[in-house]
Amino acid sequence: MRKSFDLYFASSNKNKYSEAREILSKFQIHLGFFEFAPIEIQSSSILEIATQKSLDAYLSCKRPVIVEDDGLLIPSLGGFPGPYSSYVFKTIGNAGILNLVKSKRAAEFHSVIAYCDGKKPVLFQGITRGVISKKQRGDGWGYDPIFIPGGKTKTYAELDDKNTISHRYKALGKFARWFDMQKSSGR
Numbered sequence: 001m002r003k004s005f006d007l008y009f010a011s012s013n014k015n016k017y018s019e020a021r022e023i024l025s026k027f028q029i030h031l032g033f034f035e036f037a038p039i040e041i042q043s044s045s046i047l048e049i050a051t052q053k054s055l056d057a058y059l060s061c062k063r064p065v066i067v068e069d070d071g072l073l074i075p076s077l078g079g080f081p082g083p084y085s086s087y088v089f090k091t092i093g094n095a096g097i098l099n100l101v102k103s104k105r106a107a108e109f110h111s112v113i114a115y116c117d118g119k120k121p122v123l124f125q126g127i128t129r130g131v132i133s134k135k136q137r138g139d140g141w142g143y144d145p146i147f148i149p150g151g152k153t154k155t156y157a158e159l160d161d162k163n164t165i166s167h168r169y170k171a172l173g174k175f176a177r178w179f180d181m182q183k184s185s186g187r
Contacts, residue, residue: 009068027173049069050113058117066116072143075104097146098134109166113172124178126168126170128167130150130152131147133146137158138155
C-alpha cells in the first residue's frame with residue numbers, strides 16, 4: 001500500500017530530509033522525499049536561491065514541494081560562507097572555517113524553507129545566532145560540529161535537542177503553522 005504524503009521535500013541531502021521529516025511529524029505533516037539535485041543559481045541571497053529551487057523542484061515533481069536553502073554566516077568574515085556554505089564545506093570543510101576564524105567567533109545559521117504548489121513560492125526563514133567553536137566537537141554532519149547556538153555550551157552535533165532549537169526547526173515551524181492554516185481553510 002502506497003503511503004500518502006502531504007507534500008515532498010526536494011533535495012539531494014538526505015540528512016536535511018531526515019531532520020525535516022522528524023520536525024514536521026510533530027506537526028502531523030507527512031513528508032515524502034523527492035531526490036532532486038538542482039542547478040543552483042548564483043546569487044548572494046539565500047532567499048532567491050530557495051525560491052528558484054522550489055520552482056524547479058515543483059516542475060520536476062509535479063506535486064507540492066518544500067526545499068531548503070541554508071547558510072552559515074560569520075560576520076567577522078563579511079558573512080562568509082553564506083549562500084556558498086555547501087561549496088565551502090566541500091572544499092575547505094570545518095577545519096578550513098576554524099582556520100579562518102581567529103578571534104571574533106560570532107556566527108548565524110540561516111534557513112529558508114520555500115513551499116511551491118505551482119503558484120508563487122511562499123518563504124519561511126529561521127535564524128539561530130551563536131558562535132563558532134574552537135575545535136570540532138560531536139559527530140554531526142555539515143557545520144554542526146563547529147556551531148554552538150546561543151545559550152548553549154555544546155555544538156549542534158553534541159546536542160540531543162538540536163531539532164527543537166535549530167534554524168531549520170524555526171523555519172519549518174513557521175511553515176507548519178502556515179500549512180496547517182491553509183489546510184484548515186480549505187485552500
